[in-house]
Amino acid sequence: xxxxxxxxxxxxxxxxxxxxxxxxxxxxxxxxxxxxxxxxxxxxxxxxxxxxxxxxxxxxxxxxxxxxxxxxxxxxxxxxxxxxxxxxxxxxxxxxxxxxxxxxxxxxxxx
Amino acid sequence: xxxxxxxxxxxxxxxxxxxxxxxxxxxxxxxxxxxxxxxxxxxxxxxxxxxxxxxxxxxxxxxxxxxxxxxxxxxxxxxxxxxxxxxxxxxxxxxxxxxxxxxxxxxxxxxxxxxx
Numbered sequence: 001x002x003x004x005x006x007x008x009x010x011x012x013x014x015x016x017x018x019x020x021x022x023x024x025x026x027x028x029x030x031x032x033x034x035x036x037x038x039x040x041x042x043x044x045x046x047x048x049x050x051x052x053x054x055x056x057x058x059x060x061x062x063x064x065x066x067x068x069x070x071x072x073x074x075x076x077x078x079x080x081x082x083x084x085x086x087x088x089x090x091x092x093x094x095x096x097x098x099x100x101x102x103x104x105x106x107x108x109x110x111x
Numbered sequence: 112x113x114x115x116x117x118x119x120x121x122x123x124x125x126x127x128x129x130x131x132x133x134x135x136x137x138x139x140x141x142x143x144x145x146x147x148x149x150x151x152x153x154x155x156x157x158x159x160x161x162x163x164x165x166x167x168x169x170x171x172x173x174x175x176x177x178x179x180x181x182x183x184x185x186x187x188x189x190x191x192x193x194x195x196x197x198x199x200x201x202x203x204x205x206x207x208x209x210x211x212x213x214x215x216x217x218x219x220x221x222x223x224x225x226x227x
Contacts, residue, residue, distance in 0.1 A: 034215065043202065045218040076138075089154070096206060098144060098167060099204075103153040 002027045002094045006102035014078060014110050021075040021105050023090030028068045031093040035064050035075050037103070038087045047088075048075070078110045115219035116185075116206050123225045124193050132222045136205030145178060154216040158159065175198060179191060193226045200224075211214045212224040 003026045013019050021030040023033070032051050036044040048057045050065040050073070061074040077084060087106045091099040115170040136143050145157040145160040160180035171178065175193075180186040185214050190197055200223050204216040 032214070036218070039222075042219040046215060046217060049215045091154075093214075096167070098156040098170070099154075100144070100156070100158055101154040103148075 002092070002100055004087075004090055004092050004100050004102040006105050008105060009103065010106040010108070012110055015082060016081060017036040017080050018076065018078050019079070019080055019107075019108070021088050021090075021101055023073040023075070025071050025073075025092045025094075025100075027094055028071055029095060030068060031095040033064075033066055033073050033093070034091045034099065035062075035073075036089040036091060038089055040087075044089065050057055080110045081111050083107045115203055115217055117201075117203050117219035117222050119222060120220060121223050121225070122202050123227060125227050127195055129223055130190040130193050130197070132190075132203075132204075132224070133201030134186040134188070134219060136186070136203075137217055140205035140207050140217075142206045143180050144204045145186075145188050146202045146204065148202065148221075150199070151201075154202065157188075176213070184191050193224075195226045197226055198226045 005024045030052050034049045035047045036043045037047055038044050048059055049059050050064055050066045061078040066073050085108050087104040090102045093099055115137055118133050137218045141162055143160045146154045147157055148154045158171050158178045159167040163182050175191045177189045200221045203219045206214050206216045
């Protein structure tokens with residue numbers, strides 16, 4: 001069964017710190033992996049997409065890595081800010097043209 | 112280029128009524144996906160459509176739920192005889208799904224359905 005897991009479910013860090021969010025998936029034969037941000041009661045904002053042939057993608061203070069052999073992806077956030085507080089979702093396209101989502105990590109940045 | 116549009120943003124229905132949720136994909140996108148987010152749960156795939164075709168409906172409940180994406184107009188997710196368990200946020204995403212392209216999915220703001 002193709003599953004996506006995100007641990008921890010919640011994370012609190014002081015403002016200014018660098019942090020890493022984790023995502024693991026059960027099937028290494030993926031097509032791509034997307035990281036999203038969701039604010040309470042809002043929709044999803046796409047942050048980064050990594051194709052199966054890529055190892056990482058960067059956008060501003062965000063860096064996402066992909067290790068298919070170990071079934072893992074990480075989202076690195078540098079110099080965290082209170083505005084980064086949100087739920088971060090990892091989603092995998094296993095090649096069947098639909099996204100399988102993790103349950104997310106709820107991030108709180110403490111001013 | 113407007114993003115994915117969904118309406119209504121909030122919908123309240125009584126048990127037994129019908130709910131119609133609409134999704135207009137981004138310009139140039141011909142592939143639409145519907146996902147459901149139940150309270151305190153992750154997003155779950157429901158159905159994948161192209162214009163006038165249902166490609167994958169493996170995530171759709173077998174009864175009361177249907178989806179369409181006509182040649183003209185928005186995609187419609189229809190829920191007949193709603194029950195309280197249908198209360199959730201319903202998200203639509205679109206993708207160009209071109210060969211060799213990234214095929215990133217772009218999400219709309221969602222429709223929050225409340226069944227009384």
